[in-house]
Structure formats: C-alpha cells, structure tokens
Amino acid sequence: MAIISGSFAQTKTTEKIVYKDAKAPIDQRVSDLLKRMTIEEKAGQLNQLNGGLFTGPAAKDAGQKTKMQQLRDGKVGSFLNVLGAKETKAVQKIAVEESRLGIPVLFGFDVIHGYRTIFPIPLAEACSWDLKQAEKNSAVAAKEASSAGINWTFAPMCDITNDPRWGRIMEGIGEDPYYGSLLSAARVKGLQGNLNDVEHIMACVKHFAVYGAVEAGREYNQVDVSRVMLWNKYLPPYKAAVDAGAATVMNSFNVFEGVPASGNKYLVHDILLKKWGFKGFLVSDWSSFSEQINHGYAADRKDAALKAIQAGSMMDMESKVVIDFLPQLVKEGKITVAQVDKAVARILYYKFKLGLFDNPYKFSDEERENKTMFTDANRTEARNAAKSSIVLLKNTNNVLPITSPTKRLALIGYYAKSKEDMFDFWIGNGTANDAVTIYDGLKNKLGESAINYAAGYNADGTTNDDLINAAVKSAYDADVILVNVGISGKMAGEDRALANPVIPDGQIQLLKALQKTGKPVVALVTAGRPLILTKINDLVSSIAYCWILGTETGNAIADVVTGAYNPSAKTVVSFPYAVGQIPVYYNHFNTNRPDPTDDAGNWFSRYRDIPNDPLYPFGFGLSYTTYKYSDLTLSSNTIAKTDKLNVKITVSNTGKVDGEEVVQLYIRDITASIIRPVKELKAFQKIALKAGETKELSFTLTGKDLSFFDADGNAKLEAGAFKIFVGGNSKDVLEKDLTLK
Numbered sequence: 001m002a003i004i005s006g007s008f009a010q011t012k013t014t015e016k017i018v019y020k021d022a023k024a025p026i027d028q029r030v031s032d033l034l035k036r037m038t039i040e041e042k043a044g045q046l047n048q049l050n051g052g053l054f055t056g057p058a059a060k061d062a063g064q065k066t067k068m069q070q071l072r073d074g075k076v077g078s079f080l081n082v083l084g085a086k087e088t089k090a091v092q093k094i095a096v097e098e099s100r101l102g103i104p105v106l107f108g109f110d111v112i113h114g115y116r117t118i119f120p121i122p123l124a125e126a127c128s129w130d131l132k133q134a135e136k137n138s139a140v141a142a143k144e145a146s147s148a149g150i151n152w153t154f155a156p157m158c159d160i161t162n163d164p165r166w167g168r169i170m171e172g173i174g175e176d177p178y179y180g181s182l183l184s185a186a187r188v189k190g191l192q193g194n195l196n197d198v199e200h201i202m203a204c205v206k207h208f209a210v211y212g213a214v215e216a217g218r219e220y221n222q223v224d225v226s227r228v229m230l231w232n233k234y235l236p237p238y239k240a241a242v243d244a245g246a247a248t249v250m251n252s253f254n255v256f257e258g259v260p261a262s263g264n265k266y267l268v269h270d271i272l273l274k275k276w277g278f279k280g281f282l283v284s285d286w287s288s289f290s291e292q293i294n295h296g297y298a299a300d301r302k303d304a305a306l307k308a309i310q311a312g313s314m315m316d317m318e319s320k321v322v323i324d325f326l327p328q329l330v331k332e333g334k335i336t337v338a339q340v341d342k343a344v345a346r347i348l349y350y351k352f353k354l355g356l357f358d359n360p361y362k363f364s365d366e367e368r369e370n371k372t373m374f375t376d377a378n379r380t381e382a383r384n385a386a387k388s389s390i391v392l393l394k395n396t397n398n399v400l401p402i403t404s405p406t407k408r409l410a411l412i413g414y415y416a417k418s419k420e421d422m423f424d425f426w427i428g429n430g431t432a433n434d435a436v437t438i439y440d441g442l443k444n445k446l447g448e449s450a451i452n453y454a455a456g457y458n459a460d461g462t463t464n465d466d467l468i469n470a471a472v473k474s475a476y477d478a479d480v481i482l483v484n485v486g487i488s489g490k491m492a493g494e495d496r497a498l499a500n501p502v503i504p505d506g507q508i509q510l511l512k513a514l515q516k517t518g519k520p521v522v523a524l525v526t527a528g529r530p531l532i533l534t535k536i537n538d539l540v541s542s543i544a545y546c547w548i549l550g551t552e553t554g555n556a557i558a559d560v561v562t563g564a565y566n567p568s569a570k571t572v573v574s575f576p577y578a579v580g581q582i583p584v585y586y587n588h589f590n591t592n593r594p595d596p597t598d599d600a601g602n603w604f605s606r607y608r609d610i611p612n613d614p615l616y617p618f619g620f621g622l623s624y625t626t627y628k629y630s631d632l633t634l635s636s637n638t639i640a641k642t643d644k645l646n647v648k649i650t651v652s653n654t655g656k657v658d659g660e661e662v663v664q665l666y667i668r669d670i671t672a673s674i675i676r677p678v679k680e681l682k683a684f685q686k687i688a689l690k691a692g693e694t695k696e697l698s699f700t701l702t703g704k705d706l707s708f709f710d711a712d713g714n715a716k717l718e719a720g721a722f723k724i725f726v727g728g729n730s731k732d733v734l735e736k737d738l739t740l741k
C-alpha cells in the first residue's frame with residue numbers, strides 16, 4: 001500500500017508540465033499551454049497596454065484595475081513603452097511570478113532609428129543606398145534596445161509615399177518599391193538577426209497597408225488606391241520584409257477599399273496570412289481596432305473586436321476591445337476558440353522562441369545595459385551612416401568642399417546650434433544632450449576661431465532686422481557662408497503633416513541678405529522631408545541636403561563640408577518644384593498626352609506655370625568628383641521569357657578625387673495589358689571609383705524584373721517592347737531597346 005501510494009505521489013510530483021520544459025519542441029509547449037489557458041487568459045495574450053509615454057490618444061480605462069493587477073490576472077500579453085532593464089525586470093517579475101500560468105510579457109517600443117545612439121532618420125539612411133550600413137544601423141539599435149529590456153520594435157516602416165506633406169515620410173523608404181523592398185529586408189535582418197541571441201529583437205513591418213497614400217499628406221486621412229497600385233507599388237516592401245522573416249506586422253490606421261485595415265479581411269487574411277503565408281503575429285496600430293468605429297465601419301467596441309479578429313488581426317494595442325469583449329464573443333459563438341487559439345499560439349510561439357519562458361529576464365540586464373549604450377563603436381556607426389546620408393544637390397564652382405585651412409567660415413542658423421533639432425520626434429531613448437550640433441561638429445574639426453556664428457532666424461524660422469544684420473556682419477568676415485536652413489526637427493514624424501513643406505519666408509529673407517555680400521553661400525538644409533527648394537535654389541551656390549542625422553549630425557556634416565568624406569548619397573524621393581505639383585514621383589505613368597519635350601503646341605498633360613519635372617529627381621545626388629557613363633550594351637536585343645539579360649555599362653571617375661557612385665538600372669515596359677510606369681528601378685550597384693578609374697559593371701535581369709502584378713496579385717510577364725536605362729539618377733540615363741518574345 002505504502003509503495004503504491006508512494007509511486008502515485010511520485011507520478012504526481014514529477015508530472016511534466018510540457019510548456020515549462022525547455023527541451024520540449026516549441027509547438028508542443030505552445031499547445032500544452034493553450035490547453036491550460038482560460039478564454040480570459042487567451043484574450044489577455046492579445047492585449048497590449050501602454051506602460052509609459054503616449055504616442056496616441058489615451059484609451060478609456062474607467063473601472064479597470066491597475067495595469068499591474070491586470071498583469072497579475074493574466075490579462076496583459078505585452079506592454080509598449082516600458083523602458084530600461086530595471087523597469088522591465090520588475091514588470092516581468094509580476095508576469096512570471098505572480099500570474100497563474102507565469103506567461104512572460106513582451107516589451108515593445110518604437111526604436112525607429114536608434115535606441116540611445118540616434119542614427120539618421122530612415123529616409124536619410126535610405127539615401128545612402130548602402131544596404132550593409134542600413135543593416136548594421138538596425139543591428140546597433142537592436143543591441144542597445146535589447147539591453148534595456150526591449151524585445152520588440154515597431155519598425156521598419158515599409159510605407160511607400162509620394163507626399164512630403166506627410167510627416168511620416170521621414171520614417172520610410174522613399175518612393176521606389178524595388179529599392180524600398182531591399183532596404184526593408186535589410187532593416188529586418190539587422191534588427192532580428194536569427195532571433196536566437198540576446199542582442200536582437202523582433203521587428204514589426206508597418207503599417208499594413210498603404211498608410212503612405214493618405215490623401216493630401218494629412219495624417220490619419222483617407223486612402224483610396226486601386227488594387228493594381230496596391231500590388232505593384234505599395235505591397236512589395238511589406239512583402240520583402242515579411243519574406244526576410246519579420247516576426248510581426250502592424251495594421252495601419254487607414255482604410256483600403258472602404259474597410260479599415262484592422263478589419264480588412266482582404267489585406268490581413270487573404271493577402272498576408274493566406275497568399276504570403278505569414279507565420280508571425282499581427283499587432284494593431286495604437287487603438288486602430290476601436291477606431292474602426294470612427295471610420296464608420298464598426299458599430300461599437302464589441303463590434304470593433306469582432307471585425308478585427310474575424311479579419312485575422314491579432315493583438316490589440318491600447319484599444320482594449322479584445323480584452324473586454326473576446327470572451328463574450330466566443331460564448332456567443334461569433335468567434336470560435338480555434339480562431340482565438342490560432343492567434344494566441346503565434347504570440348506564445350515568439351515568447352518561447354525568444355527564450356522568455358526559460359529566462360524571462362534575459363533582456364533585462366543592467367550590467368549589459370550600462371556597457372552597451374552609446375559606446376564609441378555605436379557612435380562611429382552612426383557617424384558613418386550620417387555622412388553617407390547627406391545628398392549634395394547643387395555645388396556651383398565647387399564651393400564645397402572647403403579644404404583650405406585658412407578659410408574662415410560663417411555659420412548661420414538657429415538650428416545649427418540647437419541640440420534638440422538634431423533629432424525628430426522618434427528618438428527612442430536618445431537625449432538631446434548627446435547630440436553633436438552642426439556648430440560643435442565644425443568646431444571639433446576646424447577649431448572655434450575658424451567659425452563666426454550667428455543665429456539669423458528664430459526657432460520657428462521667422463526673422464527680424466537685428467538677426468539678419470548680425471548674420472550679415474559675421475558673413476562679411478568670412479570666406480564662405482554656411483547657412484543651416486530648413487524646419488525644426490520636431491516637425492518630423494507622426495502627426496506632423498504640413499500643407500506647405502517649404503523653406504520658411506524668414507530664412508529666404510536671410511538668404512537674400514547673405515547673397516548680397518557676394519560671398520559664396522552654402523545651404524545646409526535640415527528637415528525630415530524633401531522641402532520645396534525652388535525659392536532658394538538660385539540664392540545659393542551649394543545645397544547639401546542633410547535631413548535629420550541624429551546624434552552625430554555635426555561630425556558628419558563637418559566631414560562632408562571639409563571633404564574628409566566625399567558625398568555619395570542619392571535622394572530616394574523627388575524634390576517637388578512647387579506644392580501644387582505634389583505628388584510628384586519618377587515612376588509615374590505616361591498619360592494620353594505626355595508633356596512634349598520641345599514645348600510646342602497645346603493640349604498636353606502639363607502645368608502652364610511650372611515644369612512637370614521635380615526640382616531634383618529620384619536617384620539624384622552629386623559628388624566632389626564627376627562620373628561619365630558610356631557603352632551601355634545588352635547581351636541581346638531580343639530575349640525569350642526564360643532568358644537572362646546581361647546589361648553592361650562603363651562608368652568612369654572623371655574628376656580629381658576618389659568617390660562612390662550609385663549606378664542605377666531602370667526599365668520601361670512600353671505596352672502592357674495594364675499600363676506601366678515610364679521608368680522602374682530594377683537594379684543598382686554602389687561602387688567605389690578612384691580618381692581617373694574606369695569600371696565596367698554588369699547587371700543580370702530575368703523575367704521577374706520585367707513582370708508586374710495584375711489586380712489580383714498574379715505576376716504577369718508579357719511579350720513586347722521594353723527599354724533599358726542606366727545612369728546616375730532617374731533622369732540622366734543611357735538607353736537601349738529590348739524585345740521580349
């Protein structure tokens with residue numbers, strides 16, 4: 001008897017709890033855990049709460065228990081905005097030690113371009129055309145964030161946009177789907193690695209989908225795009241990021257075909273989950289589930305939860321409709337347990353995959369946090385990234401670089417000395433104090449006595465006679481005038497839409513006064529978007545477009561200004577000629593009456609007051625040297641659909657200094673069953689060329705590069721005439737004809 005009860009007791013105490021067994025396969029651990037969970041606990045896994053700073057309107061919390069009590073009750077699967085090893089550890093302790101099943105929480109945060117060491121804004125980084133550097137930048141961001149307990153970032157943003165009025169253009173990839181796809185994938189790889197160590201974190205592909213097409217660039221505005229545009233223009237970068245293994249995807253705020261993205265079955269279920277086979281999990285954007293009510297699509301909060309879950313959406317960021325209504329919806333038979341389990345299983349999978357069940361505090365390590373933040377190595381990467389993001393748009397008489405040590409510089413501009421303006425809105429856990437201003441950077445390089453500084457304008461871009469006179473006075477003592485114009489860094493990011501993305505009038509007045517000194521004027525433009533530069537273009541000799549470069553701004557700009565670094569960036573967005581031209585982008589369609597080049601006649605698709613072309617086109621950027629393109633050759637002028645086409649081009653550095661050039665290959669499908677853009681980027685190479693050096697480059701195109709999507713998302717490769725172009729920007733190219741049989 002004793003033996004029997006002994007053996008019974010033994011069986012009981014050694015019963016294996018599979019989900020707690022680190023050696024069991026993840027799938028088994030997930031299904032074991034699911035079996036033990038109540039429907040309320042499952043809803044809890046789909047609930048994400050804000051733990052710190054707000055990046056959206058506060059949801060109604062009335063009558064709810066404190067967040068930590070909700071966590072204890074198993075009603076929170078993830079927090080966003082809880083930062084720091086100490087803080088995340090304390091919160092995690094409640095989840096794993098005080099909740100019934102001890103399920104760890106995920107900590108998400110917007111690490112958009114760095115956690116503590118702040119890199120250039122993503123749009124600027126994109127202009128480097130350096131995918132390896134972009135991957136490295138994301139890896140540094142992940143390393144810093146992960147040491148502060150963060151295991152999930154809401155990046156990269158893969159939204160194509162053509163609208164500089166939209167404040168979030170700064171967060172993205174520019175206007176090209178091909179390049180945007182490569183860049184999005186590189187960013188995912190940098191953030192995630194193989195997701196099997198403590199230095200990488202989950203990425204989140206956002207905002208799915210078509211958020212960049214908000215009408216008139218106004219934040220949270222309506223979107224209305226066709227399926228043809230969806231497939232060909234907007235979806236490729238999200239798809240590339242998903243294919244790169246992104247663990248999560250975020251719904252967007254906007255509608256597609258009249259249905260909010262969070263409740264949009266076509267986007268979420270049909271495309272993302274079914275057609276693309278995405279295996280990770282989805283998170284809503286901030287309260288985007290409940291905002292379906294404002295859109296006029298969901299009747300109330302319960303209906304919002306139903307519509308989101310039915311579409312295939314999963315975790316609810318901050319609208320709390322899932323935690324409040326999912327159990328009821330299941331009881332009423334409107335949502336099945338199987339549907340819920342599918343979503344919860346994916347979230348649990350990643351908690352296991354990250355190792356949180358076996359070592360819940362692995363990301364919250366104060367010692368590592370202290371060692372990892374803002375190191376010299378991280379700052380070096382940020383400086384490399386920043387200097388390779390600066391686009392030289394104009395450089396008459398080679399005013400830049402300023403190589404002579406005897407030249408005196410005037411540095412004018414309020415922002416040039418404002419640490420805060422080296423940053424935008426999305427600065428992770430960066431602090432303005434860390435930033436090297438333009439003034440500091442030049443001073444570090446040239447010494448304080450080489451620079452006469454004057455503000456020239458106020459923080460808001462306005463000016464007055466005193467400010468202008470003081471600026472002109474410092475300019476008279478100088479050989480070259482550097483003027484930092486643009487708009488405050490704080491005007492870049494979410495909810496920073498501008499109807500007029502222009503250089504402020506006060507700064508134009510200032511430039512006019514400075515121009516009268518007769519000295520060369522260099523504009524260093526800082527902004528999180530391409531501003532309309534038409535009014536200043538003729539007032540200055542040189543324009544270096546510096547975007548927002550983050551912590552190392554000043555050092556990077558000093559590298560470029562002094563020629564220590566030869567600019568190699570090319571813009572990934574067109575610079576509009578005027579506001580009325582927006583949207584303007586290189587990969588537009590031809591229209592029935594294209595603008596005639598010879599300017600003759602009437603009844604063409606054009607403006608009467610301005611050119612059709614942007615001021616600076618996609619892919620454009622100068623260097624301190626010059627390049628010559630010659631000998632474009634195709635392996636054949638006619639190919640079959642299964643053939644490969646080899647394209648050769650010779651590029652020479654015809655100037656006096658070494659440089660790097662982004663060689664771009666575009667195609668045009670002349671006639672197709674669905675009209676195709678006048679140019680589409682299909683390949684590029686960033687190459688180093690020593691002064692006087694010539695290189696022959698070779699590109700290979702396949703049928704995939706010549707194909708497009710129909711409205712149902714099927715790839716089409718159609719016989720007919722094509723053009724192949726190669727050049728240093730989207731406008732100045734050599735071309736050849738190709739026939740596809």
Ligand code: BGC
Nearest residue numbers: 055056110154206285286494
């Ligand atoms: C933004 C997202 C962001 C989220 C969390 C939202 O307002 O649209 O991009 O990840 O807030 O901060």
